[in-house]
Amino acid sequence: MTTTATKPRVLVLFGGQSPEHAVSCVTAAGVLQALDAEKYEAVPVGITRDGQWTDPVIDPRTYTFADDTFPEVLPRDESLQLVRQDGVGVLMALDSHGSGHNLGAVDVVLPLLHGPFGEDGTLQGMLELHGLPYVGAGVLASAAGMDKQFMKIAFEAAGLRVGPYRTIMARQWEKDPAACRREIQSLTVPLFVKPARGGSSVGITRVDDWSQFDEAVRTAREYDPKVIVEEGIDGREIECAVIGGLGGERARASYCGEIVVSGASSAHQFYDFAAKYTDGAAAELSCPADLPEHAAAAIREQAVLGFEALGVEGLCRSDFFYCESGEIFINEANTMPGFTPVSMYPQMWNATGLPYSALIDELLQLALERPTGLR
Structure with a gap:
């Protein structure tokens, strides 16, 4: 070496x-x-x-x-x-x-x-x-991008629309879980109960009935004492990959992709860990997604705005909901998305014309041209 x-x-x-x-x-x-x-x-x-x-x-x-x-x-x-x-x-x-x-x-x-x-x-x-x-986001952007609560706050401040959510802090749940339940009941089921600072769908539970809620919180708290609860949105799951711009250029977005989880009889109620990584038949990516041209353009622009709102550098994958009414909600951003050859981030760039090895090279070039320290 x-x-x-x-x-x-x-x-x-x-x-x-x-x-x-x-x-x-x-x-x-x-x-x-x-x-x-x-x-x-x-x-x-x-x-x-x-x-x-x-x-x-x-x-x-x-x-x-x-x-x-x-x-x-x-x-x-x-x-x-x-x-x-x-x-x-x-x-x-x-x-x-x-x-x-x-x-x-x-x-x-x-x-x-x-x-x-x-x-x-x-x-x-x-x-x-x-x-x-x-390669990738700096200290602040990485921290904010990891914490779904602060990520959503940054998105809202930038004028992006997020779905209804609530946060349960460790001390709140430990001191008065009944008060937490009352606050969460302002949301409408189905809910998604998640570790606030996690990814790969680990520790996430879909709640269709309030009797499931406490167990869902317990599961999430196995991975993070801070929990975020999101109201389910009836919309198509659309993803978009973003890469920083070389030489000071603005970041750019890939084509939009759509995750399709296999049929109603599937064991996967949502795009969970198994559907992402271990059950090859559970989900597939459609890219470019079948969207109206104006909607695809809006999602790609919002993906870049989300990247900028968090102050991300390098790479980011943003996840959206596109509703039948035409409404667009940004759900979250991932500053180090799954990067296997079959992961959604490189697949979307491949469909956009940037193959896997060239994508890795561009990310390394971005890192090498960027100074460390205050910038």
Whole structure:
């Protein structure tokens, strides 16, 4: 693992401490397979569920959800660590006695981490302290994009329309759950009860009857003590991918895509974890979505406005509801969306004319041209 003068060294981080650990591993497999080895030197580093940085035991290019297996970064005796030396980010290997050796400088980081402690600004802050360029949103945008409550506040401030929702803070539920229930009952079922700071549909429950509500909150609180409750919107689920502009250009949006969850008899009441990752027949993406031209244009513009409202850099996937009346609601944005070759973000860009490997290259170029620190 030595630095070269001709190719940027890309530290590819994956795994992590969130419930989306396995999704991150599969994302890394796709990216590492597609990364242009003639242009970049990949340095894959896994993060275990306990937070240890490691040289992967298993080749991360082999990670998959096939056979219902969930890949995992395994711990090792030797840990890896980023340090700053002479103004440069350097990767070090440390044995159990604290003795270390230099594995070389890193030019840019590709943090393929989903959820808390990877996508929420914590890792981004560490990379800023090390002066290391990285792909994706900065500290504030990552934090706001991870927290569905503050994300919606930013959207509303920018004039975007969001659906009715309520937030349940940990102290509120623990002190007076009955008061929480009364406030939530101002919403109309069906409801979607979610961890406020989560993704990949982990911990989400659809509530069709109030008798299901307490159990739904309990499930969400297994992943986050803060819970958000969204009123169901009768509309088509439309997604749009956004990428930042090189050379100071404005961000641009892909064609709109529509998620179609298989038939009424499907086991999936909504686009849940299994429909996204493990049940290949459960859902499909239609891109470009069959929408009126003016509606598609409006959604693409709102996706870019949402990107700008949060102050996102690099990439973002925004999710919308398009109603029969023509109303458009922005539901949420994801600042590090699933990035496997079959994930919606790269699929939408592929349909728009930007294939997977070129998309990865453009994101790395965006990171390399962007300074760290205040900007």
